[in-house]
Amino acid sequence: MSTGIAGDFLGLLAQNNLRPLAAEASTRAPEQTHATTVFAFRYRDGVLVAGDRRATAGNVIVADDVNKIIEIDRYSLLAIAGVPAMAFEMARVMQVSFAYYRRSQLQPLSLEAKVRALARLLRENLPLTLQGVGVVAPVFATVEAQGDKMVPRIYFYDPLGAQFEAVAFAASGSGSGTVRSVLSFQERFGEVKPSTMSLNRAIRFAHDTLTVASEFDSATGGMDPARTVWPVIKVLDGNGVRDVQTAEQIAARKEGA
Amino acid sequence: MTEEPFRWLEAIANRREYVQQQIATGSPVFAVSLDAGILLLGVGSGQSKVFEVFDRQAMAALGHPADIERVRNILIDAAHLEAFTRAAADVNVRRLVSFGLSPQLKQSFEQIFQAPFMINLLLAEVAEKPAQDVLVQVSFDGGFVIQHGGVMVAAAKPEQVPSVTKWLKDSIDPKLPPEKASLVLLLAWDALVRNQSLPETVDLTNGLPLACREQLTGKVVEAALLERQSVNLARYVPLTPLLTG
Numbered sequence A: 001m002s003t004g005i006a007g008d009f010l011g012l013l014a015q016n017n018l019r020p021l022a023a024e025a026s027t028r029a030p031e032q033t034h035a036t037t038v039f040a041f042r043y044r045d046g047v048l049v050a051g052d053r054r055a056t057a058g059n060v061i062v063a064d065d066v067n068k069i070i071e072i073d074r075y076s077l078l079a080i081a082g083v084p085a086m087a088f089e090m091a092r093v094m095q096v097s098f099a100y101y102r103r104s105q106l107q108p109l110s111l112e113a114k115v116r117a118l119a120r121l122l123r124e125n126l127p128l129t130l131q132g133v134g135v136v137a138p139v140f141a142t143v144e145a146q147g148d149k150m151v152p153r154i155y156f157y158d159p160l161g162a163q164f165e166a167v168a169f170a171a172s173g174s175g176s177g178t179v180r181s182v183l184s185f186q187e188r189f190g191e192v193k194p195s196t197m198s199l200n201r202a203i204r205f206a207h208d209t210l211t212v213a214s215e216f217d218s219a220t221g222g223m224d225p226a227r228t229v230w231p232v233i234k235v236l237d238g239n240g241v242r243d244v245q246t247a248e249q250i251a252a253r254k255e256g257a
Numbered sequence B: 001m002t003e004e005p006f007r008w009l010e011a012i013a014n015r016r017e018y019v020q021q022q023i024a025t026g027s028p029v030f031a032v033s034l035d036a037g038i039l040l041l042g043v044g045s046g047q048s049k050v051f052e053v054f055d056r057q058a059m060a061a062l063g064h065p066a067d068i069e070r071v072r073n074i075l076i077d078a079a080h081l082e083a084f085t086r087a088a089a090d091v092n093v094r095r096l097v098s099f100g101l102s103p104q105l106k107q108s109f110e111q112i113f114q115a116p117f118m119i120n121l122l123l124a125e126v127a128e129k130p131a132q133d134v135l136v137q138v139s140f141d142g143g144f145v146i147q148h149g150g151v152m153v154a155a156a157k158p159e160q161v162p163s164v165t166k167w168l169k170d171s172i173d174p175k176l177p178p179e180k181a182s183l184v185l186l187l188a189w190d191a192l193v194r195n196q197s198l199p200e201t202v203d204l205t206n207g208l209p210l211a212c213r214e215q216l217t218g219k220v221v222e223a224a225l226l227e228r229q230s231v232n233l234a235r236y237v238p239l240t241p242l243l244t245g
Helices: A009-015 A084-105 A111-124 A126-130 A176-189 A199-216 A246-256 B005-022 B065-085 B093-110 B158-171 B178-194 B210-216
Strands: A038-043 A046-051 A055-057 A060-063 A069-073 A076-079 A139-146 A149-157 A163-166 A169-172 A232-237 A240-244 B029-033 B037-044 B050-054 B057-063 B119-125 B134-138 B144-148 B151-154 B220-227 B236-238
Touching (some): A038 A139, A046 A139, A111 A139, A139 A169, B029 B057, B029 B119, B037 B050, B037 B119, B065 B093, B093 B119, B178 B220
Antiparallel strands (some): A038 A169, A069 A076, B029 B037, B057 B119, B134 B144, B220 B236
């Protein structure tokens, strides 16, 4: 076995003098790019994870076509908010780590280990987080095997690496305050609770939630069908991760019109 | 001893004989390019013989289980480091073998105070078209053969391999579904293990012949497909247990 702990990809990287999140902060650091609003909520058949496509640096819109919902493996999604440079690196480490463990140990990583893997990466990023550079606050959705069933779970993290399981929903990024308010209101007082929605209804609800968030937060891109800017939406259920393509989102909107 | 070239050559020759004796009873493994993907198959007595290496790469091996594990880990470590430092698309079996595995096998074999790898393995990498598939056979001394598409066999007795490979090429239509192709591979496995001649025609209307089924009693057939078309990055799909004796 090549690494100290069997199947530990970070150990293998260290043996080869590779330090994925190593960086020195500078007081003259340039304006950082931030990925903004992402959220996850339970719907009738699983978990829906959505994010706008905007990345900003101060008052500058850096890009309006960013994918912040990243498939880590067939049963895990990472929604990133914060500095994409660090967040994308964390996602890449997780993708390779999970696959490395599964192939080398001939079994998938457990739910607890997946959840802790992200916490570990956030803690490794602690020096930059404490200096206000490279802050990442992700949402992580994955599944837990319960007998023959695969039950989706949602976790959110603070930038220091503390993990919390969300019962019904979680949100992160600059528009998350508004998103949480909408989700909380709908779950408690709405006629149709998100957790009972069909997929198409949940897609429309995600659209509407992002639209409201973009009205109160300039860094949230929302959606702009006229410019063919649609959010990224992925769903996670017992069969794994599935991308909800633009055509399916358009069809879901038409159904509700 | 190593100061004298003659003694070194003698030691290497003894070593080769020793390794060949050790793996002489090893169960053959197969890789075949089909339209559906690359099918890998092995028959074991409990321990695994077919493994996923990376997204589009897999291996099948015969030999000492501990050495199969060592080689598997060498390949998996190298593939994932490459994927992380460069990209998943940069991982390929040609580089894994020629720059990673083969030199290590050769060094272990020729360092006469070091334990040699007792292994004979096949590596496969699925591509867009069967003719672009890469199949590699790697020997315990680090020697390797690369071919595109077709059939590859790794057996304990190398002299058996050419005739079996030719028979399999003639008998397996690439359009065959993997489950059917597996049965043809099992006929070849049976002939190799029992040192029998291969049937002139393949007739599987009643399943595998009785003698073959008896030979499989108490063994586990392990097969996997590297899918050619898939929505998943990881193309490895286990097809086992296909048949347990």
